[in-house]
Amino acid sequence: MPFFAIIKDIKILNEVKKMNEEQLIQRIQYQSQLQVTELQEVLNKLNGLSTLLNKAMKNGVVVNKQAYNEFADKYNDLVRSVDGDLQRAKIKQAKNMDLLKKD
Incomplete structure (x- = not known):
């Protein structure tokens, strides 16, 4: 692990130690939602790229078949990977919510 990553982790750990329970819960919820949102945005952009390429091909753009394949x-x-990551993030988010509700 690079030195700066270790320093960043130590700073985050120190921030977490200073938080009260409510702040920690909010941080967990925020991080879970942020991860889901970012992965959903990546998936949407990938789908947009596919749509754009299909429209271009329908409008007569010639594409090398081997390169296209x-x-x-x-x-x-890539889409399967991002979708898998998104599903895992949603499951993690749901588990976090369940754990936080039990407290």
Whole structure:
């Protein structure tokens, strides 16, 4: 782990130690929501890219079939990966909410 990442982690740890329970709960909720939102935005941008490419091809843009197939494979892998990360983040967010409600 790089030195600056360690320093950042120590600063975050010190901030967390100073928080009361309500502040900590709010931080957990915020971080969970932020992660879900960011992943959803990435997925939306990827879907927009796919739509844009399909429209271009329908409007007569010539695409090398082999290059397109390679792109499509990598694109689909990326979408699956981001979607998997998004689903895990949503599950984590739901678990955090359940844990926080029990307290």
